[in-house]
Ligand SMILES: NC(=O)C1=CN([C@@H]2O[C@H](COP(=O)(O)OP(=O)(O)OC[C@H]3O[C@@H](n4cnc5c(N)ncnc54)[C@H](O)[C@@H]3O)[C@@H](O)[C@H]2O)C=CC1
């Protein structure tokens with residue numbers, strides 16, 4: 001496909017999406033607007049009027065109402081792992097592909113959690129604060145090695161498994177709980193239930209996605225099932241833990257400490273004013289959602305997600321999308337135009353489309369469906385059939401008109 005496919009494409013990048021992404025978009029000829037923060041909803045709504053691509057991280061909530069109000073939007077890039085901040089159903093219904101980076105920051109999160117396990121076991125947060133206040137407090141009571149202790153991992157996915165390997169290398173016993181049956185790494189062992197894990201682990205760490213099932217997964221009842229003096233770590237999503245119940249457990253001494261990186265409500269930008277019931281709790285490490293915030297992770301994510309978006313914009317390839325069917329065709333060097341047609345997945349649509357195309361020479365075509373959405377990609381030869389002797393624009397224009405008459409059409413793009 002020619003650079004003309006990219007011409008006029010506007011990308012709105014928020015939340016300080018890495019410079020690697022900005023550079024690769026600009027190098028491809030895309031007009032980029034880059035913001036270091038998340039935008040207030042009204043400003044975001046206005047900017048989405050003209051954007052073809054929006055790039056966000058974990059903070060920006062792309063609701064059904066915002067998506068419905070974004071007439072030109074073709075693709076959403078989540079420059080992070082989580083996609084819970086996007087209404088994926090609304091995006092699919094509008095034929096908008098959503099991409100993320102499924103594992104580029106997993107190692108960064110796992111390393112942070114290792115640091116936190118030791119920090120909590122040695123009460124480093126409290127000692128550090130005391131020293132900065134000029135207080136020398138040399139104690140060994142309730143300070144422990146991590147060797148031989150049991151780490152309970154809830155959610156044994158990309159991050160949970162990385163952590164499992166690192167923790168075992170440091171002499172910990174690893175147990176895990178996951179809703180899926182998964183292969184244990186090393187000597188790690190699954191537990192029969194979440195309660196079983198909570199009652200056996202010295203350190204419980206959460207690595208589940210935000211879903212209706214994980215909301216308040218750890219509340220008062222679950223905290224009460226944890227061992228006396230155990231530690232809780234949450235670097236998944238803020239909604240997974242009942243923060244008030246956790247603060248009570250910490251202040252009463254039922255738990256020995258906690259490390260929390262994510263919160264039910266997070267500020268839109270850096271600066272003072274952070275409020276939480278966890279502030280000033282004993283042996284409690286609070287970090288501002290920095291689990292994936294390393295130079296390595298951010299540049300890898302910038303490259304990975306921008307490449308996926310560029311492939312989708314320039315060739316229609318949806319490989320790696322989290323919500324639309326995965327479709328791709330290799331170009332064969334001939335003069336073609338590519339038709340990309342997203343439609344409702346009901347019987348008879350392909351028949352109607354093929355009727356429209358009957359006088360053209362179809363080089364290749366592929367159609368995949370995912371739930372209610374189907375995605376058709378096809379290449380038409382410009383050197384044969386109806387297209388012969390016509391310009392790309394003429395062929396594209398008439399096809400666009402005809403395809404718009406197919407009632408199940410959601411979105412059509414024609415690349416030449
Ligand atoms: N603090 C930070 O900066 C970061 C936070 N995250 C968060 O961490 C989450 C996990 O990341 P990954 O390990 O990459 O995800 P993943 O999808 O590879 O693994 C998640 C695991 O949780 C399991 N799971 C789902 N629901 C469960 C439940 N109710 N109980 C037990 N297990 C359940 C899944 O079966 C899966 O094995 C992300 O969804 C994201 O929200 C991710 C990266 C950075």
Ligand SMILES: O=C(O)C(=O)COP(=O)(O)O
Nearest residue numbers: 057058059080081082292
């Ligand atoms: O990757 C994720 O899901 C994260 O939570 C990291 O989010 P961030 O890119 O730091 O806003």
